[in-house]
Amino acid sequence: MVLERSFLFVPGDRPERFGKALGAGADRVIIDLEDAVLPDAKEAARDHIANWASSAEAKEVAVRVNAIGTAWNSDDLRLVASLPNIVAVILPKAESRKTVEAVAARLQRRQQLIALVETALGYVDRLDLARSRGLSRLAFGSVDFCSETGIRGLGSELDPVRIELVITSAATGLPPPIDGVTLEVKNADLLAADIERARRLGCGGKLCIHPAQVAAVNEGFSPTNDEIDWAKRVIAAASASGAVTVDGKLVDKPVLDQARKLLAAGGRHPAPT
Numbered sequence: 001m002v003l004e005r006s007f008l009f010v011p012g013d014r015p016e017r018f019g020k021a022l023g024a025g026a027d028r029v030i031i032d033l034e035d036a037v038l039p040d041a042k043e044a045a046r047d048h049i050a051n052w053a054s055s056a057e058a059k060e061v062a063v064r065v066n067a068i069g070t071a072w073n074s075d076d077l078r079l080v081a082s083l084p085n086i087v088a089v090i091l092p093k094a095e096s097r098k099t100v101e102a103v104a105a106r107l108q109r110r111q112q113l114i115a116l117v118e119t120a121l122g123y124v125d126r127l128d129l130a131r132s133r134g135l136s137r138l139a140f141g142s143v144d145f146c147s148e149t150g151i152r153g154l155g156s157e158l159d160p161v162r163i164e165l166v167i168t169s170a171a172t173g174l175p176p177p178i179d180g181v182t183l184e185v186k187n188a189d190l191l192a193a194d195i196e197r198a199r200r201l202g203c204g205g206k207l208c209i210h211p212a213q214v215a216a217v218n219e220g221f222s223p224t225n226d227e228i229d230w231a232k233r234v235i236a237a238a239s240a241s242g243a244v245t246v247d248g249k250l251v252d253k254p255v256l257d258q259a260r261k262l263l264a265a266g267g268r269h270p271a272p273t
Contacts, residue, residue, distance in 0.1 A: 002264065002265065003175055003176070003204050003205065003264075003265060004027035004028050004205055005027050005204065005205040005206070005217060005218050005221035005222065006025075006026040006027045006028070006205060006206065006208055006213075006214045006217040006221075007026065007027070007028050007029075007030055007062070007139075007178060007205060007206070007207050007208060008021055008024055008026035008028070008029050008030065008208045008209075008210075008211060008213075008214055009030045009032050009036065009064070009207065009208065009209050010029060010030070010031055010032065010036075011031075011032055011036035011037055011045075012031050012032050012033045012036065012037050012045030012046070012048060012049055012063075013036075013037050013038075013041040013044055013045040013048060014048075015048040015049075015051070015052055018031065018052055018057075019057055020211065021211065022057070022059055022061070024211035024214045025214050025215060025218065026208065026211075026214045026218075027218070028061070028062050028088065029059075029061045029062065030061070030062045030063065030064050030088075030207075031049055031061055031062070031063050031064070032063075032064045033045055033046065033049075033063060033065055033066055033072070033076050034064050034065065034066050034067070034092050035092075042066070043075075046075065046076065046079050049079065049083070050079060050083065053083045053084075053085045053086070058085045059085065060085055060086075060087040061085060061086060061087070061088075062086070062087065062088035062089065062090055062112075062114070063076070063079075063080050063088075063089055063090065064089075064090035064091075064092060064116075065077060065080060065089060065090070065091065065092075066092070067091070067092045067093040068091070068093070068099045068102075068103065077089075077103065077106045077107070078106075080107070080111070081106055081107050081108055081111070084108075086111060087110065087111060087112065088111060088112040088113070088114060088136070089103070089107060089111055089112070089113050089114070090114045090116060090139070091103055091113060091114070091115050092116045092118065092141065092144075093116065093118055093119050093122065093141075093144070094115035094116055094117060094122050094129060095119055095121045095122040095125065095129070096121075096125060096128070096129065097125075097128045097129055097131060097132045100113070100115055100129060100132035100134070100135055101132050101133050101134060103134075104132065104133060104134025104135065105134070107134070112136035112137070113134055113135055113136050114135075114136055114137045114138070114139050114178070115129060115132070115135055115137075115138055115139070116139050116140075116141040117129070117138055117139070117140055117141060117145070117177075118140070118141025118142070118143075118144035118148075119144070119145065119148055120145075120148055120149055123145070123161060123164070126138075126164065126165065126168045127168055127171070127172070130168050130169060130171075130172040130174055131172055135174070136174070136175075137169075137174055137175050137177065137178065138165055138168070138169055138174060138177040138178070139177060139178035139179075139180075139207065140158075140161065140162060140165055140177060140178065140179055140180045141180060142154050142158055142161075142179070142180025142181065143180065143181065143183070145158070145161070145180075146158070154180065154181075154182075154183070154194075155193075155194065155197070156197070158180075159197070159201060162177075162179065162198065162201045162202075162203060163201055163202070165177040165203075166201060166202035166203060167202075170202075175204055176202055176203055176204030176205075177203055177204065178203065178204065178205045178206060178207060179194070179198035179203040179205065179206045179207065180206075180207055181206075181207045181208065181209050182194045182206075182209075182213065183209070185209060185210040185212060185213060186212075188216070191213055191216055191217075192216060192220070194206070195216060195217060195221065196220065199220060199221055203221075204221065205217070205221055206220075206221065221265075222265065222266060223262045223263075223265050223266045227262050227266075228262065228263065228266050230246070230247070230259070230262075231259035231260070231262040231263045231266075232259075232263070233246050233247075234246050234251055234255060234256060234258075234259035235259055235260070235263070237251050238251055238256050238259075
């Protein structure tokens with residue numbers, strides 16, 4: 001299975017936008033019940049999702065529910081667990097293994113659970129959080145994280161946090177984490193820089209707040225043609241006997257593993273080991 005790269009938010013109280021979001025090319029659309037929906041519109045947003053899910057245009061989507069401890073979380077979870085087209089749940093302000101596992105227990109077995117790390121406590125307890133049963137992946141809620149911690153800037157100021165989430169994911173067997181949003185939707189240069197930074201640091205995807213961001217994210221988190229070519233040559237060289245090199249570098253197990261990951265990320269399947 002190829003790792004999902006782009007995650008596009010659409011407000012849950014704007015059902016007229018659901019179809020447009022689904023046509024934007026994102027690997028996963030997230031219908032939002034949390035920050036994008038005002039308190040007095042939460043119930044109506046749930047109704048919109050339920051009605052849409054039974055329509056002919058319904059496709060597999062994710063839903064961001066409201067956080068544990070809010071007045072809306074329980075009803076949100078009841079809704080998403082009842083709908084077959086909801087294949088993933090985004091849990092905001094994930095802070096403890098206990099609460100993450102409690103949410104996972106309420107979902108269908110086939111539904112993925114992605115935990116948003118966006119508070120200081122969630123970050124401090126990230127290793128225990130990542131070990132939660134039923135957790136599929138971590139994502140970085142960078143805007144809320146900065147709001148709570150007082151860090152000023154969503155770029156390099158947060159690189160240490162991104163690196164720790166990457167290491168935590170690797171240590172616990174989770175896929176590479178999903179990076180936070182780029183708020184300036186019309187700034188293509190900033191988006192490109194954010195994507196390059198996140199990928200170089202080891203992130204595997206990015207949250208999007210506008211359809212115009214999706215194509216760049218998909219391209220930025222996909223292997224380049226040169227990387228695919230290199231990976232193919234590494235796989236081919238590894239079948240030879242004795243020590244082999246590619247581009248003057250020894251092909252050992254870590255290099256071979258990297259090549260296989262690149263081919264898998266590109267939707268290609270290398271020969272089995």
